Amino acid sequence: MTSPHADLTFVLLHGFGTSGRVWHRVAEQLGQGRTLCPDLPGFGAAGEPDGASSNASTVAQMADHVQTVIEAASVGAFVLVGHSMGAKVAVELAARAPVGLAGLALVAPSPPGGEPMTDQDRRELKAAWNDPDRLRALYGRITRRPLSGDDLQALLLDGQRARLAAWLAWPDAGSREDLSHRARAVRVPTLVIASRDDPAISFETIEQDVVPLFPALERTTLTGVGHLSPLEAPGELSAALLAWSRRLPEPQG
Numbered sequence: 469m470t471s472p473h474a475d476l477t478f479v480l481l482h483g484f485g486t487s488g489r490v491w492h493r494v495a496e497q498l499g500q501g502r503t504l505c506p507d508l509p510g511f512g513a514a515g516e517p518d519g520a521s522s523n524a525s526t527v528a529q530m531a532d533h534v535q536t537v538i539e540a541a542s543v544g545a546f547v548l549v550g551h552s553m554g555a556k557v558a559v560e561l562a563a564r565a566p567v568g569l570a571g572l573a574l575v576a577p578s579p580p581g582g583e584p585m586t587d588q589d590r591r592e593l594k595a596a597w598n599d600p601d602r603l604r605a606l607y608g609r610i611t612r613r614p615l616s617g618d619d620l621q622a623l624l625l626d627g628q629r630a631r632l633a634a635w636l637a638w639p640d641a642g643s644r645e646d647l648s649h650r651a652r653a654v655r656v657p658t659l660v661i662a663s664r665d666d667p668a669i670s671f672e673t674i675e676q677d678v679v680p681l682f683p684a685l686e687r688t689t690l691t692g693v694g695h696l697s698p699l700e701a702p703g704e705l706s707a708a709l710l711a712w713s714r715r716l717p718e719p720q721g
Contacts, residue, residue, distance in 0.1 A: 476570065476713060477543040480505045480698075481534060483552030483576075484638050485596070485603075487512025487626045490551070493702035498709065504546075506537045508554065510634020512626060525637035527645050531560040538566065545719050547571040549709065551698055552669070553578050553638055556647065562658075563650040570719040573659040573709060576666055576695050579677035580651040583643040583669070590639040596627060597635040603627040610668040612694035619699050651681035656719070658682040659712045661690065661697070661705065668695035686712060 478498050480491040488505030489512065495503040507513050508530050534557060538546065545568050550558030555577030562572040585593070596602040603624050607615065615623070660682075662674040671689075679685060688708040693701045 475544040476502065476716075477541075477546040478503045478709065478713075479534070479538060479543070479546050479548050481548065481550040481554030481558050482508060482511070482698075483554050483578075483695075484593075484643075485511070485627050485630060485635065486623060489622050489626070490696070490698050494698050494706045494709075497702060497706035504538070504541055504543060506534060508557065509533050510631040510637070512629070525634055525642065527556050527560050527642050527647060530557045530642075531564070534558075534561055535564070535566060538568075544568055545570050547573060547709075547713060547716070549573040549575065550577065551575040552695065553642065556580060556642070556645075559651050559654065560647060562656060563653040565655065568719055569656055570716045571657045571659065571713065572654055573661065573712065574678065575661045575705065576663065576669055576697055577660065577674065577678055578643060578669065579673060580681060581646050581648040581677055584673060584677075585639065585643060590643075593639045594636055597630065597632055598628050600624050600628065607696070610666075610695040611700055612663075612665050612667070612692055613700040615696070615699055648681060651678075652683075654682060655684075657684050657686070657712075657716055659686045659688065659708070661688045661708055663690040663693040663695075663697060663701075665690075665692055666695050688712075 480503055482488055482490045487507045491505045547570050548558040548562055555574040559580050596606050607623055662671055664671045697705050
């Protein structure tokens with residue numbers, strides 16, 4: 469199964485509290501040589517003391533970091549694939565129309581106009597930083613399919629090595645930013661992949677607050693999958709991405 473673009477790269481952006489590793493099962497199925505899975509500022513290796521750009525906390529600053537990574541990798545034609553928080557970052561970057569961008573895929577996306585979280589949800593999210601027990605409970609609440617032991621341990625590690633400032637910045641600021649105008653500026657084909665059973669960002673929220681913003685949109689609906697679809701349903705996710713990518717026109721510029 470190949471894309472019409474021989475050198476098409478999938479740039480996979482992770483969600484809040486995780487790291488590029490969350491995509492490892494999807495990357496295996498897409499082809500490791502065709503994926504780029506950067507850690508967003510303050511998370512994963514970028515959250516460690518010598519991590520690059522770890523002080524960047526706004527959505528635009530995170531997009532700046534990803535754009536720099538893409539340019540340094542000289543990837544050629546690429547698609548941006550963002551999960552949850554990473555989807556909002558991907559929207560901001562796609563709105564800039566970077567050279568080589570062929571498409572945008574949003575997986576269980578945080579709505580560009582702001583994520584509907586209660587004050588209690590925000591407090592619980594912030595309190596989970598560097599706390600394995602709270603993190604384990606959090607991932608138990610937002611998943612619908614069991615995670616492997618290795619994947620769960622990696623998630624717990626990510627929650628302990630993230631920078632506190634980055635961890636707090638998302639629920640306090642980034643998740644609240646209204647980037648609806650940036651979503652409307654996206655001009656490449658867009659795919660939204662969402663689960664009817666996502667307990668973190670509901671299917672109704674996706675239908676109301678994400679889908680109407682994009683003029684050139686396709687949709688893939690999952691069932692029986694929670695919020696961590698890159699780990700819960702990597703086969704379904706990679707199949708949807710490959711099928712969509714084969715229909716993309718050549719990027720302009």
